[in-house]
Amino acid sequence: MVTALLRLRFRVLGNTLRRSPWQLVAVIIGGLYGLGVLFLAVVGLVALGFAPIELASTVVVLAGSALILGWILVPLVATGIEQTLEPAKLVQFPLPMSKLLLGLTLAGVLGIPGIITSIAALATVGTWIRYPLAAVAALVCAVFGVLICVVGSRLVAALSVSLSSRRRFRELSGILIFIPLILLGPIIFFVAQGVRTSADALPALAAALSWSPLGAPWSVPADIARGDSGAAALKFVITLVTLALLAVLWRRSLAIALVTPASSARKRVARGKIGLFGVFPATPAGAVAARSLTYWLRDPRYARQLIVVPLIPILLLFYSYNFHSLTLLNLTGPLIAFLLSLSTYTDVSYDGTAFATHVADGVRGRDDRLGRAVALGIIALPLVLLATLITVAVTGSWGLLPPIAGMAIGAMLSGIGLCAVSSARIVIPVPAAGDNPFKSAPGAGFTTALSAFAIWGILLLLTLPEILLAGASILFGMPVLGWLALLVGIVLGAVFAVVGIRRGGALFDRTAPELLGRLKMLRGA
């Protein structure tokens, strides 16, 4: 039965790959990247064998602890990262719990991340090869370390499922958890700075970690090599107890998860409350705008786009801090405009097959385009203007307001026009409504990145006049050019917006059924 589970896991992986060559390309690129990292890790670990015990032990324990921590944190961020053998789908089969646990664990170890982790862990044998006893211990402990990784990660996944069976909570937490991840750069920078000033503290940190569940499995061989068999034995016990505890907890939470289907909290409004549909004009375009705006507020896949609003100024502040000047902060407005205006460049993909409503109801292309553009404008334009005003006020450079605002407004309006065309043409795999908004839909990585880059490039071209004028005005200190940038931004942006909506509308009228067909194919995937 366990082998059947394993076969199923690989069968699914194989079939997914066979479906789409692009996905295969993505997996190969991902695999090569993983192999590169793995190769470096193995070489490094083996090379550590020639380093002093202290150094080797510090590095191995710190890296190993980070590895376990990573495995445990990932399921929090990416729910459904490995859905092949999701317990919920196995409920209907009469699998004894122990076999289920075993099967899920092995499937976890034999997944791509599991294999890479296992190889890296086994490479620690190379680190301690000069001490035969330690090398044997490293072999055993590597196995336990990997098991702690997998079981811990499965436990967290099972726990987070039962914690977040409320839809709203699940959706929100998916977004919030992502913020620190995006800020990882600055965080690592500050931590690294701290580490640089206190490099002496690292061995102490490693020593402390080695007594914790995170570091214990990795430090047993080090202690044996050092000849401290008492510490080694104790840490081995810590390792075993950790694994046993995790397994018991996992078993319990899985048992609970299996009998508690994901329920959803029902939120209800009174009869007759039609929200934004009562506010917007009662026309097809008005209805589309109301629907889009409702989705902006209710569907986390839209809401997540808004996290750039706080993130951009934080990132810019961080770089400003490095350059000891606040000038960069002024770019907040234009950058937010650039990113937000393109947030719906593939809006129709988010509709999924619900887009059939628009096709069946005979919505005219320009009504569809206009409605979506208005919703985007209502969300984004005030944010962009506010961000521009506030950052300029903070840096006290009111003289720069016209060129900065020119770039921001220009990018915003041009982007709206560009989206109106691109979303009538580009259909990419996106997470389905209700999934984790950051879950990358299968096969999405490569094609999405490609189309996103192309769209960004086009928007950059469309905004080039404003950018050049603004740049010249700031470089040469000519305020007139700045005012000109503002004028060009507004006028040219408006022209692009109008042209985009008309062109996109015409394209929609010609190809809406084909667009729906592509969406249906995606849903089938």
Place this chain on the structure above:
Amino acid sequence: MTSDLPVPATETTPTSGPVAALELRGLTKRFGEKLAVDDLSLSVPVGSLYGLVGPNGAGKTTTLSMATGLLRPDAGQSFIHGVDMWQSPLEAKQLVGNLSDGVKLFDRLTGEQLVTYNGLLFGMDRQTVAERVGDLLRLLDLESAAGTAVVDYSAGMTKKIALACALVHAPKLLVLDEPFESVDPVSAANIRDMLTEYVTGGGTVIVSSHVMDLVQRMCDRVAVVSAGRVLAAGTIDEVRGSASLEDRFVELVGGRHHSEGPEWLRHS
């Protein structure tokens, strides 16, 4: 059943001779190797309740999608009351109410919002939309769920709200793909009454199903489709002859096994 269901305005068509509510001519669709719909022609007279039956994969959904402008046919035409769906889609779609199988709804909206949305998309004014949405929610027994997001509906409720969306603009032709799937018997009976009343009021319904019994009781005409072709079409009595519709269907489509099933499935 009350009579406040939006009923299409009866009007006389200017053209001479009876114009079919739905006229399909030579519809063909190929998906890769598979010929899903093969030169299919069908005429649905005005005022009929027309059943479209066929085994799984017969091309029912594909045919209805091409008829209603959701899927471009490789060849052939679809006329709604004489209006060519693929020549003047906007005009033709105004005449059709469509419940498609296998597509999602904008399910983050509440039921009431969703029906309102569909009404507004058809260009109706706010007042009329509000009245009809109220009527439909009451008729379909969805009033208590009006303010709940459609994503939280059960499968049957979702079908019913989709039906409301198809009805809100008082179409002259209703195209319903598997409308009774997962609908409870009481709601199904309500829906049947509603459709009958709609037809009495001058509307036309074409409904796909593989529940023969239901089609035989509800529809006045039927077409049997298999492998993308019409095998038989006409009034129920014409098609079934002396047999039941189900027997006739099996006879036409074939594929019935007269074996007793594997030994190990027998427990007595």
